[in-house]
Amino acid sequence: MELDPIRALVANDIEAVNGLIRERLSSDVALINRLGSYIINSGGKRLRPLVVLLAARACGCRDHKHILLAAIVEMIHTATLLHDDVVDESDMRRGRETARQIWGNGASVLVGDFLYTRAFEMMVELQRTAVMEIFSRATNTIAEGEVLQLLNIHDPDVTEERYRDVIFRKTAALFEAGCRLAALMGARSAQDQAAMAAYGRHLGTAFQLIDDALDYDGNAEEIGKNIGDDLAEGKPTMPFIYAMRTGDAKTRELMRSAIRQGGQKQIEAVREAIEKTGAITYTYFLANEEADRAVAMLERLETGVYRDALAALVRFAISRRY
Numbered sequence: 001m002e003l004d005p006i007r008a009l010v011a012n013d014i015e016a017v018n019g020l021i022r023e024r025l026s027s028d029v030a031l032i033n034r035l036g037s038y039i040i041n042s043g044g045k046r047l048r049p050l051v052v053l054l055a056a057r058a059c060g061c062r063d064h065k066h067i068l069l070a071a072i073v074e075m076i077h078t079a080t081l082l083h084d085d086v087v088d089e090s091d092m093r094r095g096r097e098t099a100r101q102i103w104g105n106g107a108s109v110l111v112g113d114f115l116y117t118r119a120f121e122m123m124v125e126l127q128r129t130a131v132m133e134i135f136s137r138a139t140n141t142i143a144e145g146e147v148l149q150l151l152n153i154h155d156p157d158v159t160e161e162r163y164r165d166v167i168f169r170k171t172a173a174l175f176e177a178g179c180r181l182a183a184l185m186g187a188r189s190a191q192d193q194a195a196m197a198a199y200g201r202h203l204g205t206a207f208q209l210i211d212d213a214l215d216y217d218g219n220a221e222e223i224g225k226n227i228g229d230d231l232a233e234g235k236p237t238m239p240f241i242y243a244m245r246t247g248d249a250k251t252r253e254l255m256r257s258a259i260r261q262g263g264q265k266q267i268e269a270v271r272e273a274i275e276k277t278g279a280i281t282y283t284y285f286l287a288n289e290e291a292d293r294a295v296a297m298l299e300r301l302e303t304g305v306y307r308d309a310l311a312a313l314v315r316f317a318i319s320r321r322y
Helices: 004-009 011-025 030-040 047-058 065-088 099-103 105-125 129-152 160-185 190-217 238-246 249-261 267-276 279-300 305-319
Strands: none
Touching (some): 004 047, 011 030, 011 047, 011 065, 030 065, 030 105, 047 065, 047 160, 047 305, 065 099, 065 105, 065 129, 099 105, 129 160, 160 190, 160 238, 190 238, 190 267, 190 305, 238 249, 238 267, 238 279, 249 267
């Protein structure tokens, strides 16, 4: 499953979103222009604005407000990436040097703040109190997720429940908000808005679970970062948590030591333990459960190419290798 056929359905919308982002990133502060352009042009799947555009079309949105909506979602997401890379001390993202590696932590944090505030300026243009409420709640939830993840760092006793909370806050909440607002802009009923929000939440959760699996089971060139980065940063993700829960005493001791120390020193031993316990299979199973739930939420929409594309997007999310 590839993204290109799905993107083709909203190619003009995507071009309009990219143009709007470039326009709104413009500043008379030269560093903001350079760093912002570097981030926006660094590739990536752009899954969040894509799902907003498809959801808006599937919900009957016919004006251009969904372009602004999708651009806002991407700018919020980009701001979180800038901040994430500083917190995680990441040197590479999508196969390229991170902004913090080139311009430093201070510039990355401050330009991330600029993106957040510019996104909120753009929200005002939609002139809907509900838009401000939903986006404000989502960005606050994302910030809480960042703090919760920080508290989980180097903690071998993180439970699946605690980790699922982090997944929702850090990843799924923005998908949820974007899809809910797409339905709102399409003047859909409250029930349809709730269904689309649930679609986004389940899609975002599935997407993150696949990321978790690929960090131990992927290819460094394909995913654009080193295998085992989560372990190196001391992050207990779903494969790690499952292996800790089901492994024997020797496995648990290995995992406990590895997550507390961080780094890449024990990555191969940990990968073997994760494979032996079936943790990757379990993580893929959870992702497929979330995918099925996401697709079920689409039943409230009229049949058509955009609803089909939203279902195809779910299949891409769980079948990808990057």
